Amino acid sequence: METESNMNGGVGKEVGVANKQSIRWREFGLRFLAFVLTLVAAIVLGVSKQNELVPVQLVPTLPPINVPASAKWLHMSAFVYFVVVNAIACAYAVMSLVLSLSNRGRTNGLSLTVTLLDLIVVALLYSGVGAAAAIGLIGYKGNSHVRWNKVCNVFVKFCGQVAAAIAISLVGSILFLLLVLFALLNLHKSRHH
Numbered sequence: 001m002e003t004e005s006n007m008n009g010g011v012g013k014e015v016g017v018a019n020k021q022s023i024r025w026r027e028f029g030l031r032f033l034a035f036v037l038t039l040v041a042a043i044v045l046g047v048s049k050q051n052e053l054v055p056v057q058l059v060p061t062l063p064p065i066n067v068p069a070s071a072k073w074l075h076m077s078a079f080v081y082f083v084v085v086n087a088i089a090c091a092y093a094v095m096s097l098v099l100s101l102s103n104r105g106r107t108n109g110l111s112l113t114v115t116l117l118d119l120i121v122v123a124l125l126y127s128g129v130g131a132a133a134a135i136g137l138i139g140y141k142g143n144s145h146v147r148w149n150k151v152c153n154v155f156v157k158f159c160g161q162v163a164a165a166i167a168i169s170l171v172g173s174i175l176f177l178l179l180v181l182f183a184l185l186n187l188h189k190s191r192h193h
Contacts, residue, residue: 037172
């Protein structure tokens with residue numbers, strides 16, 4: 001009987017170690033993907049720029065005048081915020097990767113700190129995505145109530161890059177949210193075992 005309980009105890013420990021290994025690799029994979037996606041989102045919007053000639057009608061009886069105009073991410077504070085937030089999330093992802101690999105489940109305080117920082121990054125990314133999407137929607141549709149014309153019909157390439165950056169960043173923010181949810185799930189499991 002004693003050997004059976006030792007054998008069962010040994011098997012249980014091996015399964016527990018295997019589960020912790022798979023959790024670490026899942027966390028590493030999600031953090032690495034979040035790093036890549038936030039980096040790509042910051043770069044895609046950070047390099048976006050388009051110059052076009054825009055027809056401007058000064059007087060209704062005269063033909064329009066073509067005026068050079070440019071669209072850059074630096075022209076809108078929401079896009080600047082978006083790029084900065086994604087750069088912060090990218091840098092944090094690298095830092096949290098290093099912390100997670102060095103911790104390896106030894107310090108619960110560090111794990112809790114990383115989870116709280118993950119939650120802050122989720123909030124930052126969602127606010128950045130929301131701000132950029134709101135401005136992007138105004139660029140796409142305009143706002144007739146305040147006489148803001150749509151600009152995406154003129155700056156097609158720029159608007160496409162904005163939309164791609166928003167989508168990429170949204171996926172990155174979902175990955176950070178998954179990290180928070182997995183940490184909460186692991187905490188729940190450890191409290192009940």
